[in-house]
Amino acid sequence: MGTSRTGAAGAASRISVSRTGRTAPAPRTGLKSPPSVSPSLPLDQILLGDCIANLEKLPAESVDVVFADPPYNLQLEQSLTRPDHSLVDAVDDDWDKFASFADYDAFTRAWLLGVRRVMKKNATLWVIGSYHNIFRVGAALQDLNFWLLNDIVWRKANPMPNFRGRRFTNAHETMIWASKSADAKNYTFHYEALKAGNDDVQMRSDWHLPICTGEERLKGEDGRKVHPTQKPEALLARILLSSSNPGDVVLDPFFGSGTTGAVAKKLGRHFIGLERDPAYAKAARARIDAAEQLSGVSIAAPPEKRAEVRVPFLALIEGGHVKPGETLVDERRRYTATVRADGTLALDSIVGSIHKIGSLVQGLPACNGWTFWHVKRDGKLVCIDDFRAKVRAEMAA
Amino acid sequence: MGTSRTGAAGAASRISVSRTGRTAPAPRTGLKSPPSVSPSLPLDQILLGDCIANLEKLPAESVDVVFADPPYNLQLEQSLTRPDHSLVDAVDDDWDKFASFADYDAFTRAWLLGVRRVMKKNATLWVIGSYHNIFRVGAALQDLNFWLLNDIVWRKANPMPNFRGRRFTNAHETMIWASKSADAKNYTFHYEALKAGNDDVQMRSDWHLPICTGEERLKGEDGRKVHPTQKPEALLARILLSSSNPGDVVLDPFFGSGTTGAVAKKLGRHFIGLERDPAYAKAARARIDAAEQLSGVSIAAPPEKRAEVRVPFLALIEGGHVKPGETLVDERRRYTATVRADGTLALDSIVGSIHKIGSLVQGLPACNGWTFWHVKRDGKLVCIDDFRAKVRAEMAA
DNA sequence: TCAAGGCTTGAATCGGCTC
DNA sequence: GGAGCCGATTCAAGCCTTG
Numbered sequence: 140m141g142t143s144r145t146g147a148a149g150a151a152s153r154i155s156v157s158r159t160g161r162t163a164p165a166p167r168t169g170l171k172s173p174p175s176v177s178p179s180l181p182l183d184q185i186l187l188g189d190c191i192a193n194l195e196k197l198p199a200e201s202v203d204v205v206f207a208d209p210p211y212n213l214q215l216e217q218s219l220t221r222p223d224h225s226l227v228d229a230v231d232d233d234w235d236k237f238a239s240f241a242d243y244d245a246f247t248r249a250w251l252l253g254v255r256r257v258m259k260k261n262a263t264l265w266v267i268g269s270y271h272n273i274f275r276v277g278a279a280l281q282d283l284n285f286w287l288l289n290d291i292v293w294r295k296a297n298p299m300p301n302f303r304g305r306r307f308t309n310a311h312e313t314m315i316w317a318s319k320s321a322d323a324k325n326y327t328f329h330y331e332a333l334k335a336g337n338d339d340v341q342m343r344s345d346w347h348l349p350i351c352t353g354e355e356r357l358k359g360e361d362g363r364k365v366h367p368t369q370k371p372e373a374l375l376a377r378i379l380l381s382s383s384n385p386g387d388v389v390l391d392p393f394f395g396s397g398t399t400g401a402v403a404k405k406l407g408r409h410f411i412g413l414e415r416d417p418a419y420a421k422a423a424r425a426r427i428d429a430a431e432q433l434s435g436v437s438i439a440a441p442p443e444k445r446a447e448v449r450v451p452f453l454a455l456i457e458g459g460h461v462k463p464g465e466t467l468v469d470e471r472r473r474y475t476a477t478v479r480a481d482g483t484l485a486l487d488s489i490v491g492s493i494h495k496i497g498s499l500v501q502g503l504p505a506c507n508g509w510t511f512w513h514v515k516r517d518g519k520l521v522c523i524d525d526f527r528a529k530v531r532a533e534m535a536a
Numbered sequence: 537m538g539t540s541r542t543g544a545a546g547a548a549s550r551i552s553v554s555r556t557g558r559t560a561p562a563p564r565t566g567l568k569s570p571p572s573v574s575p576s577l578p579l580d581q582i583l584l585g586d587c588i589a590n591l592e593k594l595p596a597e598s599v600d601v602v603f604a605d606p607p608y609n610l611q612l613e614q615s616l617t618r619p620d621h622s623l624v625d626a627v628d629d630d631w632d633k634f635a636s637f638a639d640y641d642a643f644t645r646a647w648l649l650g651v652r653r654v655m656k657k658n659a660t661l662w663v664i665g666s667y668h669n670i671f672r673v674g675a676a677l678q679d680l681n682f683w684l685l686n687d688i689v690w691r692k693a694n695p696m697p698n699f700r701g702r703r704f705t706n707a708h709e710t711m712i713w714a715s716k717s718a719d720a721k722n723y724t725f726h727y728e729a730l731k732a733g734n735d736d737v738q739m740r741s742d743w744h745l746p747i748c749t750g751e752e753r754l755k756g757e758d759g760r761k762v763h764p765t766q767k768p769e770a771l772l773a774r775i776l777l778s779s780s781n782p783g784d785v786v787l788d789p790f791f792g793s794g795t796t797g798a799v800a801k802k803l804g805r806h807f808i809g810l811e812r813d814p815a816y817a818k819a820a821r822a823r824i825d826a827a828e829q830l831s832g833v834s835i836a837a838p839p840e841k842r843a844e845v846r847v848p849f850l851a852l853i854e855g856g857h858v859k860p861g862e863t864l865v866d867e868r869r870r871y872t873a874t875v876r877a878d879g880t881l882a883l884d885s886i887v888g889s890i891h892k893i894g895s896l897v898q899g900l901p902a903c904n905g906w907t908f909w910h911v912k913r914d915g916k917l918v919c920i921d922d923f924r925a926k927v928r929a930e931m932a933a
Numbered sequence: 934t935c936a937a938g939g940c941t942t943g944a945a946t947c948g949g950c951t952c
Numbered sequence: 953g954g955a956g957c958c959g960a961t962t963c964a965a966g967c968c969t970t971g
Contacts, residue, residue, distance in 0.1 A: 240678060270687040270712070274678065277671025281637055287966075289704045290667035292689045294742050296931065301738060304727040307686045307778075310740035313710075315667070324968070329878065330701040330941095335889040336850040336879020340943070341698055343707035345691050345742070347931065348854060373854035380878040381704075406877060437860040437876045441887050444940075449970090494938065503621045507939055611966050619941045626965050668966055696964025697942035703967065705943085749963060750946055761963080 180388060183427075185400070185412040185420045190392045193413045194253030202257050202411065203327070203387035205264040206378060206399050208370060209250065212243045212272045243272070247279045250392055255283065257390065261325045263288065263382050267314045267370070277315055285317040288326075289344050293374060296349040316382070327382050332441035342381070348373050357396050357422055365422045366396035375402040383408055384440045397423025401430045407438050448534060450527045452493050452508070453482030458533070460526040467493075467512040470520060474500040476512070484512075493523070577785060580824075582797070582809040582817045587789045590810045591650030599654050599808065600724070600784035602661040603775060603796050605767060606647065607632045609640045609669045618699055627764045631812070637672065644669075644676045647789055652680065654787065658722045660685065660779050664711045664767070674712055682714040685723075686741050690771060693746040713779070724779050739778070745770050754793050754819055762819045763793035772799040780805055794820025798827045847924050847931070849890050849905070850879025855930070857923035864890075864909040867917060871897040873909070881909075890920070 179198055186193045254264060264285065266276050280287065291314040298310035318326050333342040348371055355372060357365040375398050383389060385407040391399035394412030396419060403410035404427055414420040432438075455461045456478065463480040476484040476496050484496040491499070493508025501511075509527060513520040576595055583590045610632055616624045634640040651661060661682065663673050677684065688711040695707040715723050730739040745768055752769060754762040772795050780786060782804040788796035791809030793816060800807035801824055811817040852858045853875065860877035873881040873893050881893040888896070890905025906924060910917040 270674070270684050274671045274674025277667070278675040281671065287667050289706065290710070291704065292708055292742065298740070305725055307688060308738040308740045309686065311689055311742050313687070328702060332878045332880050332887065335887070335892065337848040338846065339889045339891060341705045343695070343705045345689065345708050376854070376877065433877060434861040436874050436882050441878065441880065505617070505621055509939070616965055616967060624965060694944040698967060699941055700967035701941055747964070
């Protein structure tokens with residue numbers, strides 16, 4: 140999306156985006172602790188200058204999610220349009236050609252390392268590209284010990300046709316979603332909300348969205364498009380909604396026309412944009428100033444199952460929902476167990492948790508006792524998970 | 537698809553596939569001159585043994601198209617269970633184990649070099665992979681001076697769900713289509729036929745096809761699948777129909793269950809299969825013997841499987857038909873809910889899909905949110921299902 | 934670090950059954 | 953006697969979190 144590349148002037152200047160400063164706090168839910176935001180972060184600003192130099196000025200482990208639309212390296216085509224070589228020659232002797240890929244790889248490693256340093260432990264990174272560069276980016280990510288979570292295909296609803304009829308219509312771009320390392324497992328992913336917004340089926344790795352046209356496309360005074368590869372806001376919205384929370388800090392090292400910043404503002408996220416070209420930065424700033432944050436309820440962090448308070452089975456006994464000595468039974472009435480006063484179950488002489496006894500009677504390695512066990516109430520079976528929901532509601536009230 | 541890896545026994549044996557030998561000439565079109573077929577080629581045979589050693593025995597510049605399904609380097613850490621605690625039958629064969637990325641890269645370069653030598657000047661190569669390996673393969677192709685023509689996305693109609701809810705459903709695989717070099721411009725590509733078979737619009741780079749199940753899936757005597765990653769014949773058919781001619785020689789260096797051979801025979805192409813595992817080779821041979829060549833007229837590009845028609849509610853927001861923060865109301869204006877940016881609805885502090893919230897407010901077990909919810913437009917209520925119809929029309933256009 | 938809690942599908946196919 | 957429905961089965965993997 141942007142042009143922040145190596146070789147630009149060293150000094151970076153800041154373009155403050157006035158109306159989205161820290162004075163507008165992002166909406167918070169009561170469930171999560173506020174995100175830790177480093178006080179020295181240039182929030183909601185565009186840093187002008189070389190991408191890698193500016194990355195080095197940001198504090199380590201300070202951003203929650205990164206979206207990067209690096210240069211696609213299309214200029215390589217020219218250096219590769221050459222007479223055929225035998226393969227050994229191509230690798231050993233054609234230094235010029237090899238150097239082009241090596242240059243791109245070195246640039247890729249440099250900005251990835253810079254980004255890696257400023258990512259929080261459980262931050263994730265999105266990179267978008269086409270077949271010209273995405274394979275090199277993906278390999279570099281793996282080499283640098285990033286952990287690939289998904290590759291996402293953006294299927295363009297209205298792609299550019301192939302004019303020569305010599306290839307398939309190039310109708311998609313590829314995004315890679317990665318965490319800092321394989322053991323950074325506590326990254327943000329709003330599984331439940333994505334599923335609910337997708338007709339109650341899981342969100343897939345192929346996304347169907349239109350390219351950026353019409354009103355949304357930034358035009359200069361001459362009526363021509365400001366930026367050649369402006370990404371649609373719907374794409375960034377899905378990315379930020381799926382992998383960030385309100386109040387999070389979103390970094391875009393190739394800010395370009397500022398789609399990331401505009402969507403971040405609308406969705407109540409903070410952004411930091413790096414951009415080398417002053418003309419792009421200026422257009423992006425105006426665009427973001429004109430954007431408005433959506434109302435709280437429509438962008439508040441969705442509730443997550445995992446964040447719900449833990450209710451021990453003992454609390455059901457203490458709350459009078461289940462009585463010691465009562466018999467639990469599975470839905471198909473094949474197995475029974477007896478409730479003990481300490482919140483364990485008894486099966487003959489074996490005593491264990493609702494999960495342990497549930498797995499034992501079924502001969503399975505694991506069992507969610509909450510959904511497995513039932514009690515009789517008014518002649519009907521009631522799942523003990525219903526009582527847990529009641530206890531949770533009582534605790535919240 | 538196969539297991540031809542380095543380190544196998546040196547001597548290669550040939551498994552002749554009797555009924556598809558050279559005695560059955562492939563059908564010819566009148567348009568092109570007959571292909572030049574090297575007399576020493578082991579046509580329609582499966583060569584048992586190490587993939588790279590066998591490649592070295594084939595004559596240079598002798599094959600017209602290559603399809604390769606190399607090991608994916610999945611690096612599975614532990615076993616995975618479904619929500620019902622049954623065990624997922626995954627790829628854990630030792631041919632998919634590599635010690636490091638460097639090992640995998642060396643293996644990739646070795647077989648790519650071997651393949652490159654036997655490709656005719658204008659031959660093309662298809663490689664399929666997932667995000668675990670495809671970036672490394674793509675970078676290696678570029679490093680070896682192959683010229684990438686397209687990356688093609690196989691969108692699986694019926695992918696495996698994500699059981700843990702920690703990622704997007706991995707619903708696609710990626711194929712790279714490449715020529716030997718940038719100036720090999722006279723490769724085979726049936727642009728017109730593909731377009732005609734695709735409702736007269738250009739064939740795109742995203743293909744929607746089901747995975748291999750049912751009758752087509754090879755089963756052993758024990759009723760279990762013969763090969764863990766058998767590819768669907770429809771996928772290979774589209775590949776061979778788009779980028780080869782009848783009578784051409786198709787090489788598959790990882791032959792596996794022999795999908796490439798079966799489809800090549802059906803479509804009147806010759807094949808050469810390399811496979812390391814005798815059990816796979818035997819199953820593939822039997823499968824190919826049972827296949828029959830289609831009549832000339834029926835060897836036409838398969839029509840695109842009708843694109844999915846399911847439209848998630850989120851698509852209405854992304855398409856600008858409904859705005860985040862807007863209020864939805866039922867036809868009798870008894871209930872309201874607020875649209876969230878992620879495509880869910882909010883009712884007080886409860887968040888869920890249009891269906892879930894619809895059923896909740898009515899106290900019913902189920903609700904079709906599409907017909908239940910409305911928005912105000914010009915003072916009148918408009919059903920959100922009307923917008924879904926519009927989005928469908930846009931997707932079809 | 935280890936043990937335990939507890940949370941997690943969707944599409945296709947096929948056999949058997951009902952209208 | 954089919955068409956159609958229902959439920960069981962099948963197939964797919966870089967898939968957890970807390971104390």
